Amino acid sequence: MMKCKYCGGNLTLEQAYCPHCGRPNEEAEQHVRDMEHYKNNFEDTRSDVYEVAEKNTEIMSHTVIITVLVILCVIVFVVATHSWSIRRELLQLDSKIRQGSYVEQMEQYLEDEDYIEFSAFCDRHYIGAYGSDDSYEDYRLLIDASGDYRYIYENLMKAVTTDSNRSDMLYIYYQSIAEYYGRLEQILQPVDNEYMEQQYQELPEDKKEDMEANVKILLQTYFGMTQEEAEDFDTMSNAQKIVFMEEKGEVMGYGKSEK
Amino acid sequence: MVNLKNKRKQIRKQSRALLIMNLVIIALCLALFGGIILMFQELQYAFARPAQTDWLESEVRNEDYAYLVANYHEDKQYGGILSGTRKECYGVAEYFEAAFMYQAFSEAGDTERAAREKEKMDVAYEEMGEWNIAADSIREQLGLD
Numbered sequence: 052m053m054k055c056k057y058c059g060g061n062l063t064l065e066q067a068y069c070p071h072c073g074r075p076n077e078e079a080e081q082h083v084r085d086m087e088h089y090k091n092n093f094e095d096t097r098s099d100v101y102e103v104a105e106k107n108t109e110i111m112s113h114t115v116i117i118t119v120l121v122i123l124c125v126i127v128f129v130v131a132t133h134s135w136s137i138r139r140e141l142l143q144l145d146s147k148i149r150q151g152s153y154v155e156q157m158e159q160y161l162e163d164e165d166y167i168e169f170s171a172f173c174d175r176h177y178i179g180a181y182g183s184d185d186s187y188e189d190y191r192l193l194i195d196a197s198g199d200y201r202y203i204y205e206n207l208m209k210a211v212t213t214d215s216n217r218s219d220m221l222y223i224y225y226q227s228i229a230e231y232y233g234r235l236e237q238i239l240q241p242v243d244n245e246y247m248e249q250q251y252q253e254l255p256e257d258k259k260e261d262m263e264a265n266v267k268i269l270l271q272t273y274f275g276m277t278q279e280e281a282e283d284f285d286t287m288s289n290a291q292k293i294v295f296m297e298e299k300g301e302v303m304g305y306g307k308s309e310k
Numbered sequence: 311m312v313n314l315k316n317k318r319k320q321i322r323k324q325s326r327a328l329l330i331m332n333l334v335i336i337a338l339c340l341a342l343f344g345g346i347i348l349m350f351q352e353l354q355y356a357f358a359r360p361a362q363t364d365w366l367e368s369e370v371r372n373e374d375y376a377y378l379v380a381n382y383h384e385d386k387q388y389g390g391i392l393s394g395t396r397k398e399c400y401g402v403a404e405y406f407e408a409a410f411m412y413q414a415f416s417e418a419g420d421t422e423r424a425a426r427e428k429e430k431m432d433v434a435y436e437e438m439g440e441w442n443i444a445a446d447s448i449r450e451q452l453g454l455d
Contacts, residue, residue, distance in 0.1 A: 099317045106324035113331040120338035127345035134352035167383055175387035201383075208376035208410060212451055265414075272414040308451075 053078065142177035147186050153178065157190060164261055166197040167204060173197070192238060192254045199235035200262050203228050204269070210296075210305055211273050218306030222293070225300070229292035232266070236285055239263050274299040361385040366399035373447050375406040382407075401437030402444045408434055413452050 053062050060071030064082045068075055130137065146153055153176060160169035173179050178187050179194035187194070210224040239259050267281045274296060276284065284292060300306070361381035369378040382403035392400060412427035435442055449455075 099321075102321055103317065103324070106321060106328065109328055110324060110331065113328060113335065117331060117334055117338065120335065120342060124338060124342050124345055127342060127349050131345060131349035131352045134349075134356040137353075138356040168386075171383040171387050174384070205376065205380045208379060211410075212374070212376045268414045268418045268420075272417045 139177055146176045146178050150186055154187075154190075161193070161258065166258075166262060166265075167201050170194070170197040170201040193258060196235060196238045196254065196258070196262060199231045199238065200266065202231040203235065203266055206231070207269055207273055210300060211303075213306045214308045215306060221300060221306045222297070225293045225296040226289075228296065229289040232284070232292065233289055235262070235266065240285070273303070275303055359385055359388045359390075363394075363396045363399070366403075367395055370399055370402050370441055370444055373444070373451070375402070375444075375448060375451065378403045379407050379410075397437060398439040398441045401434050401439065402441050402448075405431055405434035405438060405445060406448050409448050409452055409454055413454055 053064065054060065055062050055069040055072060055074065055076070057074045058069060058072035060069055062069055062076055062079075064079055066076055067079045067083075153172075156172060157169060157178075160166070160172060173187075173190075173194045179191050206224045206227040210221060210228070213221055213224070238254065239262065267278075267284075270276050270281050270284060271278065276299060280295075284295070287295060361384065366378060366381060366385075369375070369381065378399065382400060386400070408427045408430035412424055412431060415421075415424035415427060435445060438444065
């Protein structure tokens, strides 16, 4: 409540003119101006606060998006660069889960004396490979031996079918045969030390004989070796084996045929 | 006045930060897109069958029977229904393999096993379909009469 400065009548701040004398209320004018000023200030501050808050929210949401994208990128690149490891892990898990049926299949291959399919099956399912667990421990020797047998067999086939266009590959095939033959012999006839003998002693005798006999038959047939030469082949060093195969292969005409 | 200046400065800073963040998001989206393509390629490569039909067919056509047999053994373990060219290529591989062993057992005088391989050759010959013309070249390569 205030008084009119002209007539002394009672006034309020909102009354622009005195209701008693009709003269203008100067303080009311000032009050309106002040109110307008405060209102404008308030609106400015409010819009600034909104603007800053809105930007902060945007920054926050952008930060979240960037974080999610970085995580996704990392996941995608890790999966892309580890695809083979992922495959290996999945196959190993699968071979563990289905051990029963896989063992049955492996036994079937062994019964059929099909060491090539046995080895291919183990490779396919990552059974007995480096880094795998011990679920198939009983078969480890057979897996190793059949793998070596398979590589001798395949390289021998490659040597036999090599024509003049690829004659330079013959040395590689002979080298592979010599290397895998040496490895197979170490498994089939372990003489190096007691440890290996103990490791390999459980390999079934009939499988040993079968694989060894097959390799010897193949060498005799496709390298024209006599039985004695095939027996002596065991005692040769890798280099001697390669030279011997080169001599025999030359006689057999490998790498000379035209297609 | 000072407050207003500070506020404008802050808003400018925020706008600049948002612009940079938008650019980072675009770059990350591109990297993610490329990464997803790479990931699918790598996974497909890792989990695909080892031998495609056209590889096998080209090996038969080029008379690379040894490579055909190696691929056949790897691929066979992936199972699946065989038909058309793939089945015929499998037939050629089986024929070559049986002939290879037949020759060895025959020369070693193991008639029983040689006869078994001969049977396999006959079965494989039927499987070869239109590719049975490869049988002659296989026999020639192995020196079979």
